Structures are given as structure tokens and as C-alpha cells.
Amino acid sequence: MLGLGNVGQGVLRILSANASAIRDRIAARPVIKKILVRSLDKPREVEVDPALLTRDVDEVLSDPDIRVVVELIGGIEPARQYVLRALEAGKHVVTANKALLAECGEELFEVAARQGLDIYFEGSVAGGIPVLRALREGLASDRIDRVVGIVNGTSNYILDAMSRTGVSYARALADAQAAGFAEADPTLDVEGGDAAHKLALLTLVSVGVRVDPNAIPTEGITRVRPFDIRAADELGCVLKSLAIGDYRGEQPVVRVQTTFVPKSHVLAGVRGAYNAVAVSSEALGESMYYGKGAGMMPTGVAVVSDIIEVCRDIVGFTEGGPPPGAFRTIRGSAPGPLDALECENYLCVHVPNIPGVLGRVASCLGRHGVSIKRMNQDTPDAGEAIDMVIITERTAEAKVRAALAEVDAFEFSLAPTHRFRMLGEQPA
Amino acid sequence: MLGLGNVGQGVLRILSANASAIRDRIAARPVIKKILVRSLDKPREVEVDPALLTRDVDEVLSDPDIRVVVELIGGIEPARQYVLRALEAGKHVVTANKALLAECGEELFEVAARQGLDIYFEGSVAGGIPVLRALREGLASDRIDRVVGIVNGTSNYILDAMSRTGVSYARALADAQAAGFAEADPTLDVEGGDAAHKLALLTLVSVGVRVDPNAIPTEGITRVRPFDIRAADELGCVLKSLAIGDYRGEQPVVRVQTTFVPKSHVLAGVRGAYNAVAVSSEALGESMYYGKGAGMMPTGVAVVSDIIEVCRDIVGFTEGGPPPGAFRTIRGSAPGPLDALECENYLCVHVPNIPGVLGRVASCLGRHGVSIKRMNQDTPDAGEAIDMVIITERTAEAKVRAALAEVDAFEFSLAPTHRFRMLGEQPA
Numbered sequence: 143m144l145g146l147g148n149v150g151q152g153v154l155r156i157l158s159a160n161a162s163a164i165r166d167r168i169a170a171r172p173v174i175k176k177i178l179v180r181s182l183d184k185p186r187e188v189e190v191d192p193a194l195l196t197r198d199v200d201e202v203l204s205d206p207d208i209r210v211v212v213e214l215i216g217g218i219e220p221a222r223q224y225v226l227r228a229l230e231a232g233k234h235v236v237t238a239n240k241a242l243l244a245e246c247g248e249e250l251f252e253v254a255a256r257q258g259l260d261i262y263f264e265g266s267v268a269g270g271i272p273v274l275r276a277l278r279e280g281l282a283s284d285r286i287d288r289v290v291g292i293v294n295g296t297s298n299y300i301l302d303a304m305s306r307t308g309v310s311y312a313r314a315l316a317d318a319q320a321a322g323f324a325e326a327d328p329t330l331d332v333e334g335g336d337a338a339h340k341l342a343l344l345t346l347v348s349v350g351v352r353v354d355p356n357a358i359p360t361e362g363i364t365r366v367r368p369f370d371i372r373a374a375d376e377l378g379c380v381l382k383s384l385a386i387g388d389y390r391g392e393q394p395v396v397r398v399q400t401t402f403v404p405k406s407h408v409l410a411g412v413r414g415a416y417n418a419v420a421v422s423s424e425a426l427g428e429s430m431y432y433g434k435g436a437g438m439m440p441t442g443v444a445v446v447s448d449i450i451e452v453c454r455d456i457v458g459f460t461e462g463g464p465p466p467g468a469f470r471t472i473r474g475s476a477p478g479p480l481d482a483l484e485c486e487n488y489l490c491v492h493v494p495n496i497p498g499v500l501g502r503v504a505s506c507l508g509r510h511g512v513s514i515k516r517m518n519q520d521t522p523d524a525g526e527a528i529d530m531v532i533i534t535e536r537t538a539e540a541k542v543r544a545a546l547a548e549v550d551a552f553e554f555s556l557a558p559t560h561r562f563r564m565l566g567e568q569p570a
Numbered sequence: 571m572l573g574l575g576n577v578g579q580g581v582l583r584i585l586s587a588n589a590s591a592i593r594d595r596i597a598a599r600p601v602i603k604k605i606l607v608r609s610l611d612k613p614r615e616v617e618v619d620p621a622l623l624t625r626d627v628d629e630v631l632s633d634p635d636i637r638v639v640v641e642l643i644g645g646i647e648p649a650r651q652y653v654l655r656a657l658e659a660g661k662h663v664v665t666a667n668k669a670l671l672a673e674c675g676e677e678l679f680e681v682a683a684r685q686g687l688d689i690y691f692e693g694s695v696a697g698g699i700p701v702l703r704a705l706r707e708g709l710a711s712d713r714i715d716r717v718v719g720i721v722n723g724t725s726n727y728i729l730d731a732m733s734r735t736g737v738s739y740a741r742a743l744a745d746a747q748a749a750g751f752a753e754a755d756p757t758l759d760v761e762g763g764d765a766a767h768k769l770a771l772l773t774l775v776s777v778g779v780r781v782d783p784n785a786i787p788t789e790g791i792t793r794v795r796p797f798d799i800r801a802a803d804e805l806g807c808v809l810k811s812l813a814i815g816d817y818r819g820e821q822p823v824v825r826v827q828t829t830f831v832p833k834s835h836v837l838a839g840v841r842g843a844y845n846a847v848a849v850s851s852e853a854l855g856e857s858m859y860y861g862k863g864a865g866m867m868p869t870g871v872a873v874v875s876d877i878i879e880v881c882r883d884i885v886g887f888t889e890g891g892p893p894p895g896a897f898r899t900i901r902g903s904a905p906g907p908l909d910a911l912e913c914e915n916y917l918c919v920h921v922p923n924i925p926g927v928l929g930r931v932a933s934c935l936g937r938h939g940v941s942i943k944r945m946n947q948d949t950p951d952a953g954e955a956i957d958m959v960i961i962t963e964r965t966a967e968a969k970v971r972a973a974l975a976e977v978d979a980f981e982f983s984l985a986p987t988h989r990f991r992m993l994g995e996q997p998a
Contacts, residue, residue, distance in 0.1 A: 280700020
């Protein structure tokens with residue numbers, strides 16, 4: 143094992159608590175030989191034989207008895223170097239490192255294939271929910287049209303808290319940090335970068351297409367206001383940060399977006415730090431996979447299940463090659479443009495309460511082909527700022543963008559228009 | 571293939587529609603060689619080469635080119651004979667036949683193990699939702715404490731229709747039959763027998779324990795009245811037919827029961843003919859798997875994914891042995907007694923509106939240790955029959971049964987007490 147943080151300690155616990163059941167499932171016993179740590183004497187929650195600990199990665203990588211390296215360091219470097227060296231040394235790899243796989247997967251998978259070694263990574267998306275296995279094996283016979291996932295627990299926790307208590311984003315973030323559900327620097331979570339990494343992996347497993355996670359358009363949750371939360375509620379919706387992949391065209395249309403989700407949708411009920419991935423596939427239709435998306439034990443479950451799978455391959459002499467059900471041909475693709483994407487939109491236009499303003503906004507939208515489904519505004523005193531809420535009919539993305547560029551350039555515009563996409567109703 | 575009914579035609583469609591993706595996943599191409607049918611010239615929804623059809627099962631079982639037999643006949647005989655003969659002839663088996671596996675699994679798995687052959691059966695539980703794979707592989711590292719499933723689409727469709735429209739059971743059943751969601755003889759579905767078969771398989775895969783499906787206590791949905799549905803609604807609940815397995819003790823405590831489910835529970839939102847299985851496991855906590863539980867294409871997805879898995883084993887020379895992650899040691903067990911099971915209960919006592927009756931019922935419950943949480947009754951004219959609704963505190967099953975036996979034996983009792991168990995709140 144490389145790393146003995148949160149997830150690493152969960153892995154140790156699960157391996158020891160369920161040792162006999164695991165032995166029964168694979169007719170073999172995985173044994174921890176060495177654990178790379180930064181500090182040998184730091185107090186830890188789990189009991190661990192001090193003789194297993196080392197600060198020298200070579201003790202792991204050059205030990206010929208070690209067949210599987212479990213990488214739980216996180217981040218790109220030095221994790222990338224260590225994984226490459228493990229593969230070069232003929233060791234299988236299990237990892238829960240979405241950043242590493244999404245950014246450097248091509249290189250790592252290529253080396254593994256050349257060496258005839260496994261790389262398993264269930265823990266990298268949606269923690270313990272076996273969604274990658276479901277997509278790869280359970281739906282191996284089907285054509286996946288779309289995935290819509292709540293895959294960042296921090297964002298969901300914050301939005302859920304804002305919905306339940308009405309507090310501001312800043313307050314909800316501070317509370318999440320205090321409760322251990324957000325990092326001190328939450329950027330990767332709340333700006334959508336983490337979800338983009340996971341979406342790249344969902345796309346790889348769903349349709350065998352590799353996209354650059356840095357090219358995935360992301361919308362964070364930092365600009366969500368209590369006003370938007372209340373407006374969503376009045377429209378029968380909740381705000382969710384969704385990772386969405388549409389796979390019907392040649393290029394995958396992927397994005398992370400903060401979205402109005404109808405309360406009747408299966409994803410609307412996903413609370414707190416839970417994760418869920420809804421999948422639309424041609425033959426099966428709608429399916430959903432739900433559970434705890436992060437944490438010591440949930441992610442530990444995924445990592446140890448992967449260890450079991452690799453051990454089974456070793457015992458059965460079936461090592462190497464892609465995992466069961468995986469595509470053998472992976473192609474790279476740029477993300478498809480969002481221009482043609484069609485949905486309803488929530489717009490909150492910031493304008494002063496002056497006669498004629500409403501008409502100019504409405505005409506501008508109309509000129510760009512954006513039809514208004516309904517419109518609401520507070521009625522403040524004349525001349526004061528108003529938040530004018532507009533719900534559009536289903537409209538292509540390009541038209542909405544062009545219209546908003548013009549609206550926001552009006553001389554009377556007080557601030558850029560707040561805009562969220564709305565998810566269509568789906569069979570629940 | 572044995573059988574070309576609904577699911578069989580779905581299998582053909584999926585194999586042909588996704589042929590190239592399937593070939594890419596396994597570096598091999600599954601080819602249909604023969605299809606056993608009852609009628610050669612019956613019109614069918616899918617186009618099929620008439621040369622593939624045969625009415626003689628020997629043409630399938632004695633063809634040495636055929637490596638995999640896909641059994642889609644359903645029922646015990648002749649399916650059992652055919653599967654046994656296929657295994658004796660050295661052919662792998664894929665089936666979606668829950669009755670066959672739940673009743674005769676021991677015999678079939680034993681012959682398969684002796685012959686070094688695979689039996690895959692994802693399609694037998696919850697149609698296309700890959701829940702057996704999730705339990706077997708995804709949670710291979712975890713200890714499964716409990717499964718709670720909506721696994722009979724017909725029952726769920728009928729209860730859902732009763733909730734939405736207020737119609738009687740008889741009317742909802744007739745509508746479901748007209749819509750193709752219930753059989754002409756719905757007994758196996760509405761009395762819980764089908765769910766018991768599936769629960770036996772969920773138990774096998776979750777904890778490696780074989781229970782006789784005929785020994786599983788089942789409660790059908792036929793006695794559900796619009797009155798109960800309304801009472802549930804007023805209590806913030808919906809009625810669901812649940813297959814429940816508790817695996818914390820030595821013996822699995824299994825049952826199919828019509829249950830009050832809080833609307834906030836993840837299973838409450840499972841509508842129409844959808845299925846879902848909620849799993850509690852020690853490390854992961856709550857997870858859920860949701861989707862279409864039956865029908866040509868959903869079940870076809872599961873069957874073809876199993877075919878892919880078997881073909882992969884054939885191509886990789888890894889045939890035989892238990893499927894990935896499965897327990898190697900299966901033990902048989904009688905279902906554990908329900909006596910110690912604790913839950914809240916909905917009781918509807920049928921008594922005349924006579925002074926003193928209420929007191930006698932309440933004292934009788936109290937004497938048996940059944941505490942009353944709340945009590946409601948219509949206020950009809952004196953002497954007329956009333957439906958007295960009582961919600962109990964959490965009470966052991968044995969106490970509730972003893973109390974009701976006495977209540978129902980009172981001289982003033984007009985009909986046996988209506989009783990449903992209530993599901994506890996769970997993190998959603």
C-alpha cells in the first residue's frame with residue numbers, strides 16, 4: 143500500500159474484519175506486506191504492525207513478493223511516478239485516484255497493457271457504489287446513451303444544507319468544513335474539477351471514449367444564492383451539481399453543471415454527502431446506483447473489492463488485459479460543443495425597476511429565439527433593483543448564450559444574469 | 571437458446587443491435603446457432619432466420635459446436651431437465667429462471683461445478699439491474715447485513731395504481747392485466763411467491779446461504795384495501811410489497827411482506843413496474859440499485875451481459891468455478907424465526923362501536939406488551955362497525971401475534987384484524 147490516510151485505514155479494517163469471507167470468495171488470502179507512509183510514528187485510528195510501515199517507496203516497489211500495489215496517495219505526483227514504476231516492476235495496481243487516472247490514464251493503461259497487468263479503479267468514482275462495474279459488466283450488452291451523476295459529495299452536502307436551512311453559500315461551506323465534509327481549500331470540489339475527473343472516467347467506462355478532464359466545461363456552486371434555492375423550490379425543483387455525459391453523438395457532450403432538478407426526479411432525493419449515478423441506456427432504459435460516495439469505509443469497500451478481483455486474476459492465471467466487460471478499443475475525443483444542447487433555463491436578470499426594461503429584455507430574448515415560459519418579479523419601489531426570474535422554453539444553448547450576452551450588455555444591466563439549466567422530467 | 575418468448579426476442583435484438591460493441595468488449599462474437607421453439611411459424615416481433623428454429627431440443631443439446639445454452643423457457647420442468655442435460659453435455663448455462671434456480675439451484679450448481687461449467691443468472695432478479703453483480707463483486711469485500719427489495723413489478727404496479735387513483739385491489743389488478751403488467755393468473759406475483767424465489771437468490775449471492783423459497787413467509791397484496799392506502803398516506807407512508815432479508819444472525823431472517831414505507835425512504839419513490847434493491851452493508855452503509863425489473867429488453871440486457879461474461883471465460887480459458895466474487899462455500903439454512911423481529915405495526919381492528927370495546931382491545935394489547943403509539947377511529951353511529959386504526963410502538967413479532975390472536979377471538983370482533991408491518995426510517 144502506498145499511503146495510509148483515511149481510505150488506507152479503511153482498507154486495513156475491511157481486510158481484517160472480513161478476512162475469512164474474502165478468503166472464501168477467492169480461495170486466497172491478500173496479505174499486506176508494506177505500507178508507505180510519511181510519518182512512522184503518527185497516531186492512527188487503526189492498529190497496524192509498525193514493521194509494515196516504511197518511508198522508502200523502494201521497499202515496496204523492489205520487493206518481488208509484492209504482486210499488487212494499492213495507490214492511495216492521491217494527486218498526480220508522486221502517485222504517477224510510483225504507479226508507473228510499480229507497473230514496470232510487474233505489479234498490478236489498484237487505485238482510487240480519479241485525478242491521476244483522468245489526467246494520465248492513457249499513459250498508465252498503455253504501460254499496464256504492455257506489461258500484461260491489471261489496473262482497477264472502482265473507488266475513484268462514487269466511492270463504494272459499484273457503478274463502474276455496473277456500467278462495464280452489467281450493461282456490457284447495452285448502449286449507454288447518457289449518465290447523470292451526483293458525484294461530488296461536498297457540493298451536494300452544501301447545496302442540500304442551503305436547501306434545508308436557507309443559509310448562504312459561505313455559511314454552508316463553513317459548516318461543511320467544520321463537519322469534515324469540505325476541505326480547507328474546497329476549490330476542486332465546489333468548482334466542479336473533481337466531478338470533471340469522475341465524469342471523464344464514467345465516459346471512458348460507458349463508451350470507451352477518453353476525454354481530457356480539463357476540457358470539460360464546469361460550472362461551480364459558488365454563485366448559488368438563497369434566492370435561487372427559494373426560486374427552485376417554488377418551481378418544484380432542487381439545485382444539484384450534476385456531472386452529465388450525453389453519448390448519442392460522435393463526440394461525447396460532457397459538462398458539470400449546477401442544475402434545477404424536478405423533485406419527482408430520482409436524483410432529487412439524494413441527500414447530504416450521498417452520491418448517485420442515473421444511467422439511460424437503450425435497452426434497459428433508466429437505472430440508478432446510489433450510496434455513500436466518499437469516506438474511509440465506503441471507498442475502502444471499492445478498493446478492497448478491486449483487490450479481491452486482482453487476487454482472483456492472479457490465482458486463476460487470468461492477469462492482464464482489460465477488466466471484465468471493458469472496451470478494448472479506446473478512442474480519444476474532444477468534448478462535443480454544448481451549442482446544440484436543448485433545455486429549459488432559469489434566468490435571473492438583475493435590472494432596475496424602470497418602465498420599459500422588462501420589454502427590452504423580453505424582446506431581446508425573443509429576437510434570439512428564446513421563448514419565455516414564465517416570468518416573475520419582486521415588486522420593489524420604482525427605480526430599485528429587481529431580480530427578474532425568467533423560465534425559458536426548451537432552447538438551444540447557443541441561442542441562450544447569445545441572448546444573455548446582449549442582455550448583460552444593456553446600459554441598465556446591474557450585474558451579469560444568473561442562469562442555471564433545468565433538467566427535464568424523466569421516468570422515476 | 572431454449573425459448574423465443576418475450577425475453578428471447580429481446581436477447582436477439584440486443585445481440586444484433588450491439589454486435590460490434592460486444593465484439594470489442596470480448597474479442598469474440600457470440601453467434602446464435604439454434605433456437606428451441608414450440609411453433610416454427612408463429613409470427614414474432616423480431617426477424618429471425620427460420621433455419622435457426624427447431625422444435626427438437628436434441629438439435630441444441632447434441633450439437634458439439636454449441637458452447638452456451640441460454641434457457642428462457644421459465645418454470646421448473648422441462649427447463650430443469652434441459653439445463654441438466656446441457657451441463658452433462660459440457661455446455662455453459664445462462665438463465666433468467668428464478669423459480670428453477672431457487673428451487674433446484676443446489677442440484678444445478680453441483681453438476682456445473684463437477685463439470686467445470688458456468689451458470690450465470692443475473693436476469694433472474696430485478697431484470698436488467700445488475701444487482702447480483704453488485705452484491706457479488708462490488709460488495710465482495712463487505713459484509714451484507716440486510717437487503718430490502720421491491721422485486722415484483724406486478725405487485726408494485728398494482729399498489730402504485732391504488733395509491734395514485736384510490737381504486738380497489740380488484741380494479742387495479744384488472745387494469746394491470748389489461749395493460750400487460752399482470753398475468754391472467756397473477757397468483758405467483760400478488761401472493762409473494764415470485765418475490766420469495768428472488769429473495770432466496772439474493773440471500774444466496776449476499777451471504778452464501780441457501781434457503782428453501784417455499785419456507786419463506788410471504789404476505790400477498792390481495793388484502794390491501796383503499797382504506798389502508800389512505801391510512802398509510804395520512805401517516806406519511808406508502809404501501810410496498812418488500813422482500814426483506816436480515817443476515818445479522820446465524821439464520822437468515824427472510825420474508826416477503828406488504829409494508830408501510832415512510833415517504834422519505836429511498837424505496838418509497840419506486841413507481842409502477844420499476845424494481846429496486848436497497849442494501850445495508852457494514853462498511854458501505856446504505857446503497858441502492860434501481861431500474862426496470864422485467865420486460866423484453868431489460869431482462870434481455872442481463873441475459874446478454876451474462877452471455878458476454880461466459881464468452882469471455884471461454885475466450886480466456888477461465889471457464890468453470892464460481893462467478894467472480896461468489897462464495898465458494900454455500901451452506902443451507904432454514905429461515906430464522908420472525909418472533910424476535912421488532913417493528914412498528916399498523917393494525918386495523920374491526921369492531922362494533924360499543925362503549926368498552928376500545929378499552930378491552932387496548933388492555934389486551936397492553937397485557938401482551940404491545941404499546942400503542944397512536945389510535946384513530948371513524949365516528950360512525952353507535953352500534954355500527956368501525957375500523958379502529960392502531961399504530962404500535964416497536965414491538966417483537968411474537969407479542970403482536972399473541973395479542974392479535976386474543977383480540978380476534980373476542981366475542982365482539984367482526985373480522986380478523988388487518989395488520990401491516992412498518993419499515994423504520996433509514997438514512998436517505
